[in-house]
Amino acid sequence: MAIKKFAVAAYDDEDVLFPAVSKVRRSGYKMHDVYTPFPVHGLDVAMGLKETDLHIAGFIYGLCGTSTAVGFISWIYTIDWKINYGGKPHFSLPAWIPITFELTVLFAAVGMVLTFCYLNQIMPGVKKHVFHPRQSDDLFVLTLELNNHVSEEEAIAFLKSTGAKETSIQMAEESWWYGRWDKKEEYEALNA
Amino acid sequence: MHIKYESFVREPLVDGDKDYHQVSEDIIRPIEGKPGRMWYVGFFFALALLGYGVFSVAWAVYWGLGTWGVNRTIGWGWDITNFVWWVGIGHAGTLISAILLLFRQGWRTGVNRAAEAMTIFAVMCAGQFPIWHMGRVWDAFFVLPLPNSRGPLWPNFDSPLLWDVFAISTYFTVSLLFWYSGLIPDFALVRDRATTKFRKMMYGFASFGWTGTAKNWQRQEALALVLAGLSTPLVLSVHTIVSFDFATSVIPGWHTTIFPPYFVAGAVFSGFAMVNTLLVITRKILHLEEYITIGHLEAMNKVIVLTGSIVGIAYLTELFIAWYSQSWGEMAAFQWRILGPYWWSYWAMMTCNVVSPQLFWVKKLRRNIPFTFIMSIVVNIGMWFERFVIIVTSTYRDWIPGSWAYYSPTWPEVGFYLGTFGLFFTCYFLFAKYFPVIAVSEIKFVLKTSGDNYKRNMAKYEEQSSESFIEMVTSHHDEEHHEPAHH
Numbered sequence: 001m002a003i004k005k006f007a008v009a010a011y012d013d014e015d016v017l018f019p020a021v022s023k024v025r026r027s028g029y030k031m032h033d034v035y036t037p038f039p040v041h042g043l044d045v046a047m048g049l050k051e052t053d054l055h056i057a058g059f060i061y062g063l064c065g066t067s068t069a070v071g072f073i074s075w076i077y078t079i080d081w082k083i084n085y086g087g088k089p090h091f092s093l094p095a096w097i098p099i100t101f102e103l104t105v106l107f108a109a110v111g112m113v114l115t116f117c118y119l120n121q122i123m124p125g126v127k128k129h130v131f132h133p134r135q136s137d138d139l140f141v142l143t144l145e146l147n148n149h150v151s152e153e154e155a156i157a158f159l160k161s162t163g164a165k166e167t168s169i170q171m172a173e174e175s176w177w178y179g180r181w182d183k184k185e186e187y188e189a190l191n192a
Numbered sequence: 193m194h195i196k197y198e199s200f201v202r203e204p205l206v207d208g209d210k211d212y213h214q215v216s217e218d219i220i221r222p223i224e225g226k227p228g229r230m231w232y233v234g235f236f237f238a239l240a241l242l243g244y245g246v247f248s249v250a251w252a253v254y255w256g257l258g259t260w261g262v263n264r265t266i267g268w269g270w271d272i273t274n275f276v277w278w279v280g281i282g283h284a285g286t287l288i289s290a291i292l293l294l295f296r297q298g299w300r301t302g303v304n305r306a307a308e309a310m311t312i313f314a315v316m317c318a319g320q321f322p323i324w325h326m327g328r329v330w331d332a333f334f335v336l337p338l339p340n341s342r343g344p345l346w347p348n349f350d351s352p353l354l355w356d357v358f359a360i361s362t363y364f365t366v367s368l369l370f371w372y373s374g375l376i377p378d379f380a381l382v383r384d385r386a387t388t389k390f391r392k393m394m395y396g397f398a399s400f401g402w403t404g405t406a407k408n409w410q411r412q413e414a415l416a417l418v419l420a421g422l423s424t425p426l427v428l429s430v431h432t433i434v435s436f437d438f439a440t441s442v443i444p445g446w447h448t449t450i451f452p453p454y455f456v457a458g459a460v461f462s463g464f465a466m467v468n469t470l471l472v473i474t475r476k477i478l479h480l481e482e483y484i485t486i487g488h489l490e491a492m493n494k495v496i497v498l499t500g501s502i503v504g505i506a507y508l509t510e511l512f513i514a515w516y517s518q519s520w521g522e523m524a525a526f527q528w529r530i531l532g533p534y535w536w537s538y539w540a541m542m543t544c545n546v547v548s549p550q551l552f553w554v555k556k557l558r559r560n561i562p563f564t565f566i567m568s569i570v571v572n573i574g575m576w577f578e579r580f581v582i583i584v585t586s587t588y589r590d591w592i593p594g595s596w597a598y599y600s601p602t603w604p605e606v607g608f609y610l611g612t613f614g615l616f617f618t619c620y621f622l623f624a625k626y627f628p629v630i631a632v633s634e635i636k637f638v639l640k641t642s643g644d645n646y647k648r649n650m651a652k653y654e655e656q657s658s659e660s661f662i663e664m665v666t667s668h669h670d671e672e673h674h675e676p677a678h679h
Contacts, residue, residue, distance in 0.1 A: 033405045033406065033407075034405065034406045035403055035404050035405055035406075036404055036406065036409060037212060037216075037377075037381070037404060037633060037636060038377075038409075038632075038633035038634070038636040038637045039409040039410075039412065039413050039633070039637060040406075040409070043406045043409075044406050044407070044409075044410045047406055049406060049407055049410065051410075052407075052410050052411045052414045054411050054414045054415060054418070055414055055417075055418050058418045058422075062422075072337070073349045076337075076346045076349070077349065080344075080346075081343060081344065081345065081346055083348075085348060085350055088350060092350055095349070095350040096349055096350075098352075098355040098358070098359065098429065098433050098436075099349060099354070099355055099358045101425070101429055102355075102358040102359050102362040102426075102429065103358065103362070105362055105366060105422045105423075105425070105426045106362040106365060106366065108418075108422055109365070109366040109369055109370075109419060109422055110365065110369065112415060112418060112419070113369045113373060113415070113419075116373065116411055116412070116415045117400065119411060120402075120407075120408050120411060121401075122376070122400035122401050122402055122408075123400055123401065124397050124398070124400055125397065125401075126400060126401030127396070127401055128401050128403050129403075130384060130403060133384045133385070134213075134384070135384070135403070135404060136377070136380045136381040136383075136384045136403075136404055137212065137213055137216045137381060137384065137385065138211065138212035138213040138216065176401055180393050180396065181383060181392045181393055181395070181396020181397070182389040182390070182392040182393040182396065
């Protein structure tokens with residue numbers, strides 16, 4: 001939760017973005033993030049990001065669903081309230097397969113989506129700084145985090161040399177906060 | 193060397209000269225403008241139908257289910273016919289969004305958003321029927337395994353009807369999550385483009401604060417892939433379990449082992465027909481012909497002719513097995529089904545589902561839009577009759593000739609059915625106005641590979657022999673290794 005200074009570069013082509021990302025990584029500048037309007041395959045590798053473990057979380061949630069279903073139904077039918085349905089055994093596992101399967105899928109899906117929202121820090125009412133209004137449209141936006149020891153002019157000149165179409169210096173909240181998207185934030189006056 | 197090359201054998205998925213910005217413009221513009229007169233007419237007509245449905249249901253709840261035409265012999269009638277029909281329609285959306293994602297079918301990107309929306313609305317409609325069929329609807333929560341003051345007496349976990357409760361509610365939840373997780377980035381696009389404060393606030397809320405960082409997208413793709421992997425067996429399980437409602441009974445005409453695959457094929461068949469009905473109109477009204485191309489419609493018509501043929505084989509298999517079993521109950525059930533007082537429903541089913549879709553073997557007809565539209569409605573009429581045939585003509589002549597009966601619906605049953613059309617189209621009209629009807633980020637993802645104007649630039653590679661193409665790609669690759677600064 002801090003307002004920081006960023007150098008922002010907008011590229012209009014993925015084929016320019018990839019060399020730019022590797023130049024930034026070798027330059028010594030601190031890359032903050034890259035914003036794209038759609039998933040650009042290979043960008044995570046180029047940036048040196050780790051593969052996500054979201055699917056492992058999904059597997060664990062699925063196992064929880066399986067054991068909840070089997071545990072709950074078998075407790076009910078063998079301990080809590082034994083009912084004789086047409087002479088079938090109390091512990092009739094094959095008949096429970098459909099519900100067990102459904103709960104496995106349900107737990108995995110719901111758990112994964114909630115984890116997805118938590119990891120990405122997204123939720124209704126959450127607000128984040130948008131560096132360029134066209135970063136969800138047709139521009140690929142790369143941001144560098146600057147501190148007071150770094151020259152703004154040099155950072156901008158460096159970004160321009162990587163092929164950026166537009167560049168700017170912005171003060172921005174680096175994390176998220178609760179807010180309404182139609183309201184301007186106080187810190188944005190610093191960018192005027 | 194990195195070129196986004198795709199053979200000319202594949203039709204472009206996006207026609208016309210497009211860049212990323214133009215894609216956003218074309219798909220988001222209808223959200224930002226005022227809807228046309230046709231939208232208002234359609235929306236209020238749908239609302240009126242919904243109102244009539246609410247009245248019909250209220251009537252049946254107040255006076256009791258005696259106001260329906262169902263009786264002791266034919267207990268399920270229109271109500272469960274409509275339930276199975278709507279659930280089946282929903283299946284196409286999941287097939288397109290999940291199974292075609294796993295099969296890496298690029299053409300799904302143009303239609304998956306609308307098809308998934310259709311799934312969700314169709315399942316909402318389907319869910320109404322078993323609930324109101326309970327009669328004493330205030331006791332509907334008895335189907336849930338809640339601690340209660342009756343013992344606690346739990347529901348019967350061995351019963352296909354309870355499996356259905358879990359299947360349908362899981363299906364609805366997972367479809368909704370899958371659909372919405374794909375919508376979040378597109379809502380962010382609408383938000384970032386918004387010029388009015390109200391739109392900025394609403395879509396800001398709906399987009400959950402999405403900004404599209406590289407990590408966001410990495411997780412989004414992982415989520416989509418796993419949800420697709422979960423939804424694929426899920427969608428097959430849902431109609432399998434619906435078919436268990438019939439197949440696990442001992443009623444001739446229902447007691448068959450081919451019901452699960454036969455129901456799933458029929459569900460996909462009717463669902464694709466409904467997708468075609470909706471998209472033929474949607475692409476015209478919202479001017480999206482360049483994104484939902486004739487190639488898309490043709491691909492779905494191919495699925496229709498395939499699944500229609502599977503359904504046809506299933507009908508014939510049923511007849512064969514009824515004879516082969518030499519069980520007189522089975523044989524009588526099918527004889528009465530074909531030649532009895534309900535002969536017209538059997539032959540309507542056969543004509544609409546088995547005979548007429550075979551015309552789609554002709555390429556000209558698959559690519560003919562008016563014909564596609566008419567056929568999509570014919571198929572759904574046929575699939576409605578299939579469920580009617582299964583439910584009514586298997587039960588109307590039961591084991592005791594004294595209880596043989598005939599069934600026709602009363603006005604509250606018809607009104608209930610019309611009301612679900614009202615619910616479906618009210619939701620669909622709101623969706624078409626306020627939601628991006630095509631997955632914008634997914635179209636952008638395939639644009640440079642499959643867009644018409646980008647494909648045209650590949651003509652020089654298309655003309656090359658495969659040997660020289662491979663040589664070009666590999667020699668370039670070597671250069672890259674000698675020159676690490678490039679990447």
